[in-house]
Amino acid sequence: MKAVNVGLLGVGTVGGGTLEVLRRNADEISARAGRTIRVVKAAVRDVTRARSVSMDGIALTADPFEIVGDPGIDIVVELLGGEDIAKQAVLQAVDNGKHVVTANKALIALHGNTIFEHAQRRGVMVAFEAAVAGGIPIIKSIREGLAANRIEWLAGIINGTSNYILSMMEAEGSDFDGALKQAQALGYAEADPQFDIAGTDAAHKLTILASIAFGIPLQFERVYVQGITAITLTDIIYARELGYRIKPLGLARRTAEGLELRVHPTLIPQPCLLANVDGVMNAILVRADAVGTTLYYGAGAGAEPTASSVVADLVDVVRAITTDPENRVPHLAFQPGLLAAAPMLSIEQIETAYYMRLNVLNRPGVLAAITKIFGDSDISLETVLQKGFPKDSDPESRSRSRPEHGKSNQRVTIIMLTQKTRERNFSVALKKLSQLEAVDDNIVRIRLENLS
Ligand code: NDP
Ligand code: HSE
Numbered sequence: 001m002k003a004v005n006v007g008l009l010g011v012g013t014v015g016g017g018t019l020e021v022l023r024r025n026a027d028e029i030s031a032r033a034g035r036t037i038r039v040v041k042a043a044v045r046d047v048t049r050a051r052s053v054s055m056d057g058i059a060l061t062a063d064p065f066e067i068v069g070d071p072g073i074d075i076v077v078e079l080l081g082g083e084d085i086a087k088q089a090v091l092q093a094v095d096n097g098k099h100v101v102t103a104n105k106a107l108i109a110l111h112g113n114t115i116f117e118h119a120q121r122r123g124v125m126v127a128f129e130a131a132v133a134g135g136i137p138i139i140k141s142i143r144e145g146l147a148a149n150r151i152e153w154l155a156g157i158i159n160g161t162s163n164y165i166l167s168m169m170e171a172e173g174s175d176f177d178g179a180l181k182q183a184q185a186l187g188y189a190e191a192d193p194q195f196d197i198a199g200t201d202a203a204h205k206l207t208i209l210a211s212i213a214f215g216i217p218l219q220f221e222r223v224y225v226q227g228i229t230a231i232t233l234t235d236i237i238y239a240r241e242l243g244y245r246i247k248p249l250g251l252a253r254r255t256a257e258g259l260e261l262r263v264h265p266t267l268i269p270q271p272c273l274l275a276n277v278d279g280v281m282n283a284i285l286v287r288a289d290a291v292g293t294t295l296y297y298g299a300g301a302g303a304e305p306t307a308s309s310v311v312a313d314l315v316d317v318v319r320a321i322t323t324d325p326e327n328r329v330p331h332l333a334f335q336p337g338l339l340a341a342a343p344m345l346s347i348e349q350i351e352t353a354y355y356m357r358l359n360v361l362n363r364p365g366v367l368a369a370i371t372k373i374f375g376d377s378d379i380s381l382e383t384v385l386q387k388g389f390p391k392d393s394d395p396e397s398r399s400r401s402r403p404e405h406g407k408s409n410q411r412v413t414i415i416m417l418t419q420k421t422r423e424r425n426f427s428v429a430l431k432k433l434s435q436l437e438a439v440d441d442n443i444v445r446i447r448l449e450n451l452s
Helices: 013-024 026-033 064-068 082-095 105-123 136-144 160-171 176-185 199-212 232-243 302-321 364-376 424-436
Strands: 003-010 037-043 059-061 073-078 097-100 151-157 244-254 259-269 281-288 292-299 351-361 381-388 411-418 445-446
Touching: 003 013, 003 064, 013 037, 013 302, 026 037, 026 302, 037 064, 037 136, 037 302, 064 082, 073 082, 073 302, 082 097, 082 105, 097 105, 097 302, 105 199, 136 151, 136 199, 136 281, 136 292, 151 199, 151 302, 151 364, 160 176, 160 232, 160 244, 160 281, 199 244, 199 259, 232 244, 232 351, 232 381, 232 445, 351 364, 351 424, 364 381, 364 411
Parallel strands: 003 037, 003 073, 037 059, 073 097, 259 445
Antiparallel strands: 151 244, 151 281, 244 259, 281 292, 351 411, 351 445, 381 411
16 A cells, blocks of 8 residues: 655654654554555754754755645644644645644644644544653543543643652752753753743643543633742652652542633642652543543653654554544544533632641741631641741741740741642631731642542
């Protein structure tokens, strides 16, 4: 049978890995796909630069649109990253009747609804397994493997760079910036690593997961996003002492009132499997009504793990090329006309537990005043721990309370875990706490999920 011609947009970390895997496993891949897959053309910014992977037999261009307009190309693999050129190129490829494989989560989360509409109209596939959790086949698992189920919630470590940074801080005492540099050198980080550490990349991925899990359109703007930049080694150590680990978590849950979609650092109990996912590894727990809880684990970033998903999509597309477009697996799992709107909760409406660290004056009555605020707000405390004031604490935190004559100005650190409460309730209590003269301003609050 005639070979399938592929045009590759981007030969960076993932593009290079994809070429490598396609070459190394060529025979096995074509035996699975039923046809030979041949990369005939590739686009890069700098065509003169030497590449770590051989470009023999591949025509190079600096113009991605030359590839999407080439009638000899059957499948376009978009591995450029970013939104602008990638969006134009993918839409043009689709409109030109080409199937597309992409690893670009920003593109799918922000423009997927439009792209899939075009693809549906043109009868082509747009596959995006590599866009979520690198090498883990999570899209296929939810979209196809769990098709019998009503999915209740899913929770995952879905940004390898953030997990790598927090793991290195905890395991080796690395500083944040040093760990980020290492993640960049290993090819894990986005071109702009702010996307990783500010939680945006995980929010892109959660948008996609929520859509295929709950049958809703892609709605990135509804995700609450908080990154890992405020996490310090101090909190990592206290959390561990209390039996928890701090992980960058993405969580999507159905509740009676609506859907909650959130990304933030989270304390997770140490015995929980997710708490033990370290380095660049990702894992996603999915709770569904028929199967119960399933766990998906693997490398969340890097050249070949991500290429594994890209090539799997290529094989899927090649197998499906001859299938009736109306009877293919729908892009977002549910038939396009049956994607339903669902109410979404704001972060203030969600329920979760909290870890809190506050520096307070070591005087009688202070702890009582703090616990009274929680009692008045109907928030139950799970654990209260008092520690000496850490030496590396922010000196500005001392500025609020002045020494009172005859009274101690010594500080202590209080660590508290609360039971589950509504975020709105907790925010009110937090505001009252911050108004206490004896409590320093820099209260640390990290959400905690038992994932049970
Ligand atoms: P890189 O920055 O390593 O590679 C990007 C490639 O695209 C380079 O070859 C670059 O050319 C080329 N390129 C960029 N802009 C243009 C342009 N305007 N015209 C022509 N070529 C261009 O990115 P990654 O491989 O890391 O990421 C690619 C995509 O995969 C992104 O969407 C990313 O989010 C996603 N992804 C990345 C993962 C990872 O582990 N890195 C994991 C999962 C998904 P040149 O080489 O000349 O600079
Ligand atoms: N920058 C991303 C991460 C790449 O660190 O998870 C994989 O999507």
